[in-house]
Amino acid sequence: MELQSAYLYLAMSAYCDTKNFNGFAHWLKKQSEEEHSHAMKFYQHLLERGAEIELKPLGAPEEEYGSFLSFFEQVQHLILLKL
Ligand SMILES: [Fe+2]
Numbered sequence: 792m793e794l795q796s797a798y799l800y801l802a803m804s805a806y807c808d809t810k811n812f813n814g815f816a817h818w819l820k821k822q823s824e825e826e827h828s829h830a831m832k833f834y835q836h837l838l839e840r841g842a843e844i845e846l847k848p849l850g851a852p853e854e855e856y857g858s859f860l861s862f863f864e865q866v867q868h869l870i871l872l873k874l
Contacts, residue, residue, distance in 0.1 A: 793830035795849055797823045799869055802852030806862070819866070826873075 800823035807816035837844060856862035 793826050793833065796869065796873065797826035797830065798849050799852050800826060803856075803862075803866060803869075806856060 800819050804816045804819035804823060807813070807819060834844065853865070856865060
């Protein structure tokens, strides 16, 4: 879940970079990094307890977000999933 979120945030950041929404791209990239750090905490926690780590494929992020409103609604949805 954490890696999937990191992946989605990174894709959204890339989308904003291509639209020259640099500030928002930066913020989304930071969210991606934060989610990745959460994943690594789980990873380390499991390793320290002798668990076997099995990575699964990540789902491909959206390639088209539609309108800007739709894009921001998808960002909002992702934010709310983190709660
Ligand atoms: Fe997280």
